[in-house]
Amino acid sequence: MAPAAPFNPPSADLPGKPSVPKWVPPPATQEKHNFAQLKSIDLSLLDSDDPAVVEELIQQVKIAIRDDGFLFLENYGVSLEQLHRQFSLAQYLYHNITDEDKERLLFSPETGAWSGYKHPYGFKRHRAQPDGIEQFNWYKPDWEDQENRVPKCLLPFMDEIETFCNYLTKSVNRRLLTLFSRVLELPDDYLWNSVQSHGSPTGEGYFRHALFRPVQQQTQEASKGLRMHGHTDFGLTTLLFSVPISCLQIWGQDEQWYYVPYKPGALVINIGDTLEIVSGGHFRATRHRVYKPPQDQLSYERLSLVLFNSSLGDLRMMPAAESPLIQREGCVEEQGVYKEFKKLTSQGNVVPTNRQWREIQIATCTDPTDTVRNRVGADQVLIDGKVMHQREYMGVKVVLPV
Numbered sequence: 001m002a003p004a005a006p007f008n009p010p011s012a013d014l015p016g017k018p019s020v021p022k023w024v025p026p027p028a029t030q031e032k033h034n035f036a037q038l039k040s041i042d043l044s045l046l047d048s049d050d051p052a053v054v055e056e057l058i059q060q061v062k063i064a065i066r067d068d069g070f071l072f073l074e075n076y077g078v079s080l081e082q083l084h085r086q087f088s089l090a091q092y093l094y095h096n097i098t099d100e101d102k103e104r105l106l107f108s109p110e111t112g113a114w115s116g117y118k119h120p121y122g123f124k125r126h127r128a129q130p131d132g133i134e135q136f137n138w139y140k141p142d143w144e145d146q147e148n149r150v151p152k153c154l155l156p157f158m159d160e161i162e163t164f165c166n167y168l169t170k171s172v173n174r175r176l177l178t179l180f181s182r183v184l185e186l187p188d189d190y191l192w193n194s195v196q197s198h199g200s201p202t203g204e205g206y207f208r209h210a211l212f213r214p215v216q217q218q219t220q221e222a223s224k225g226l227r228m229h230g231h232t233d234f235g236l237t238t239l240l241f242s243v244p245i246s247c248l249q250i251w252g253q254d255e256q257w258y259y260v261p262y263k264p265g266a267l268v269i270n271i272g273d274t275l276e277i278v279s280g281g282h283f284r285a286t287r288h289r290v291y292k293p294p295q296d297q298l299s300y301e302r303l304s305l306v307l308f309n310s311s312l313g314d315l316r317m318m319p320a321a322e323s324p325l326i327q328r329e330g331c332v333e334e335q336g337v338y339k340e341f342k343k344l345t346s347q348g349n350v351v352p353t354n355r356q357w358r359e360i361q362i363a364t365c366t367d368p369t370d371t372v373r374n375r376v377g378a379d380q381v382l383i384d385g386k387v388m389h390q391r392e393y394m395g396v397k398v399v400l401p402v
């Protein structure tokens, strides 16, 4: 393959751009326990002229997504300096957004869209208990009407933010989907052409600047250290940037939570529900949550940048029957959402469309601080003596570890 072009953003010094203080990464934790060991994939190897190198890469990817459903991606075309500029812009947002913009751009997740400004008081438009999480999410309409839908302080930098998202979606994610298509033994652009949504720098998905502030005691007691409930992402792939403050945890096959380690400059790739379904369960939509960091990081703020790639809204997902891998080995029915979708279909019911699946989860997201919902008998159940979080979305039961 011709080598993929590296990221080449517009200049940070164009006339009229305010100067942006550099983001200084906080120190990594000294804690060594309870960290996952994730496999790392070198995306530049996809460009190799040597077919044996490429074949080896596909095999590595196949094992990583089957075993963990989470992997590190390196050499994907964005330098550490370019990446830190994007973190600096996110930091600039939280230092400069006005109260007027927070009000004007306030999110309405009840509508099923996660766009705009999230206040640090829970996952609903009305304010509940403080959770210390602020976010700004870009969704299709926000790219289309930036003057009215983007915080004023970020408008001078939208050229850089938009170019970054376009590169992540149309270069990094596209190459990643090529790898995944090859694991399914399908044409390179199968997932990109038939499943990935298009039409904006983030398709029907989201780009997010998130800031997690340390929480007060009252919040800590209500949530027991949880910042976001255990979940799987609803879409195709999620591109998270590895950050120094360790809060992201994944649920291991031994049924324990493990922190995702910090690997400077790497992307943390997470398989979403629709990819699990398309792959007939060969790829694992891994359960993850956001939890308080180790003791030595409790007083630091955590910036997190995420790109959620969404699948086409009107599609109802099912395994790609034309995949030789699926034809040969059948589907893997031991896990999660794919198994539930399969059950629904075999009972003669239709599964939700991707848009319905996405919107219902956004609209009904609950807070870790909600001590009424987070109890056995409400959203929690006891299964084999273990407390699990149980939700049902459009007839699909989702059971997740707490």
Ligand SMILES: O=C(O)CCC(=O)C(=O)O
Binding pocket: 210, 228, 233, 240, 247, 248, 288, 289, 290, 304, 306
């Ligand atoms: O901030 C993070 O590290 C992860 C957030 C996450 O899992 C999500 O928003 O789906």
Ligand SMILES: [Fe+2]
Binding pocket: 231, 232, 233, 288
């Ligand atoms: Fe997630």
